[in-house]
Amino acid sequence: MIASTLCCGVLAAAAETPKTFHPEPPPTPLAERESPYGMTWFHTIDDEVKTRSMLQTLADMGARQPLALIYWWRWDTKGIEYESMGYRPGDMDEAYRRALDYYVNISVELGLQPCFRVGSFRVFKGLYHKADPTGSVEPYAEWLTMLAERYRGKVRVWMMGDEENRGYPFGWTGDPDDYMNKFFIAAATAVRKGDPDALIGTGSVSSAPATHWLLDVIERGLPKYADGVSGNFAYPVIESRHEMEDMIRRIRKVWPECRFFGHNGYAENLHGTHDSRQAGITAQSMFISWDLGWDSVAYYLYLFSKTADTRQNYGLLKSFGENGGPPEVTDAWRAYQTIAHTFYDRSKLKKPDFNISIRQSDRLETEDGFSFTLAPTEAELKCFIRADRQLLIYLACPRFNEPREGRWDILVETPSWGDPRRIPLLNYTKRESVSHHRENETLVIENVKAGLEPAIFTLRKKKR
């Protein structure tokens, strides 16, 4: 009986040729994609060619929502001294205005959806502009309206501030009432006045998800002025995920339409171009953010550099080819690219209506005849169907600091799908053949290795 079943399975598999299956559906062009993937980009540049080169690398990577940090006092310095802050004349005033125009207009031209994170009163210790000692939000709001009108229909998301839920020594306590009344309502109203269709989010909260603080500002009327909330999600929180899921659950309970924005990721580069740890964490962070339903998720951050506080380098790109050469990208850049170009159009994907499961495949046997398997128990399996023609399977172990790795068979319990191919994490365009067979009608993808680095497969639907 077993031999007969096996024989039928082998014959069934042998009968399947590439022509047995529909072709994979063509990818949705980037400009038409529902894609949350983004990238924090600090340095808008007053150089059209360099801006285009850099934005092109983002488009190549599938980061459709670049997120620039925007400051009023750079737009119009009003004569303040800024060189001691590390800025040069070429970064300010007219040059800054041109740089923002390049950033927005070239992004749109490339099919990207530029986003803004606007500053608040943090830089100048309670003032919106060093040249305005009143600390009033009104002049700042007027500038925001002008900016929103200037880029109307082009900027997708406006995040209002960053980490204002924290206290600061200049007397800011992070109080939700103060955030709403002294900053957010005026600023968000100003942006909406200038661009009624732009999406508006809170400042990206510190200690994300900071669920209690977000619920507090929601209670104080946030949904009237905003479309969502934002957070800075470090990878340990993404790894655990339960805080994010808890936040989503609690917020959706009181605000079902709430969208989620923010900076997610932060995987330190320790080994230059080839850092498999950074690649694995980046891939999983972006996938998990997408899978949880983030609307705009900017990885933090793009170019190699070191943070001021922890002196860590989270960068994915060594250089963007500004001197005529090709961009120098890391494995994490490629891993991000594979996730972004594989998992998108979330609302159009369907869950399979047949079972897909895993079974541990690292089988061992003791001398006393005890047969067993060894594998981590935290494996995560996710499956999606695109356009009724492509079945995507994702398998990983979401453990970042204490990585695990194992081997599993993936069981696809349907006769209707087959021709499994692996999409290598560092090359999303490749389709690698994999060992597989059928056990009756179940397709078995054999001995799949997954861990910090996810294993990704694409299957095709059988023609009738």
Next chain:
Amino acid sequence: MRYDADVPDTNRLNFRREPQFIRTAAPVAFESPVIPACIALLRDSRTRAAAAVMMFLTVSASADDLTTVGSADAISVAAAVSLSTGQDQTAGIVLPEMALPAGTDALWIRCRVNNLDSRALTLAAVDVATGETVSYWQNASPLQDSVEISAALPLSRPVKSVRLFAGTHRSASNGRFEILNCRAVRTGLKLNDRIYGVRIGPPDGRTSRQLFTATGKKIAGARILIRPVEQKEPRPDLQVRLYRWEDSLPETLEGGPLVESVIPWKVIAVEWESESVADNQIDATYEGGMRHLAIPLSAETKPGKQYLLELAAVGPGAAERSYIGYGWVGSYPGGHLFDGTRETDWDLWLEIYDEVE
């Protein structure tokens, strides 16, 4: 692959003695027939390539030893195993079947290890009924010197009986280990928020203390998330004490601890590869190096009563180096975190494991 035993004449590839259970005078919940050829050889049944494991088992525990671990139910199998494997090889021992008492949702394992690189020791609980792994643990940090460690192995689903694999799973290993004790436990408390760090140690000698409500009659251990702030020597050890709560913090501390464990710094050490991280002293929780740390704490508790778990940096380096624990504002009704002596509305990332009754 090469095998070294703890005793001379190490080149022999056979068992020197059969593994045995140590029985206690009390009813033996884990009692199981001794399996003469416990494990000498593991084979990858897919390739049939021999993945040899040569081992030597000694029975070094005694009934007195069991008294010290304090469990009438416990079994104790002492196995001294040395491995010499290359990359992608699997080698180890599999202990005899252990029937798990009802309510068991984790195993608590004590072992002595040395010469271990990161991930060079794997402990896995295997469901006897299906042969599948239901819990999987690897050492996250290198453990080069001889040291005793504990590991909490939460089970992914309820099972009636398990066999414990101990060895290396597809990882190069020249490690040596002895399984000192394996016991059935259940999760009594699980607080899993990890948003923010709480400093343990200098600059102001802060001690972190989590008040919690006991759920069992005997605590077996606790698990926390922790990382060192920096790697410079000398480094402090982590002292963990459990107190019975006496209405106030001073009164509680005055009463003295019920039990204390000191975890050597080398168990918590992190292989940081970045100079920048090792050099800075930022409490940022988004730095790498976060580890689950299992802390043995054997003490009688009363369900419903409050206890205090205290974490402090001690020994050489305690004046200069600190640790970061993890936690965040919680809604746990059974207690809260003291950051030093200051009451907070936080809770530590904390799991408490109770002996199974």
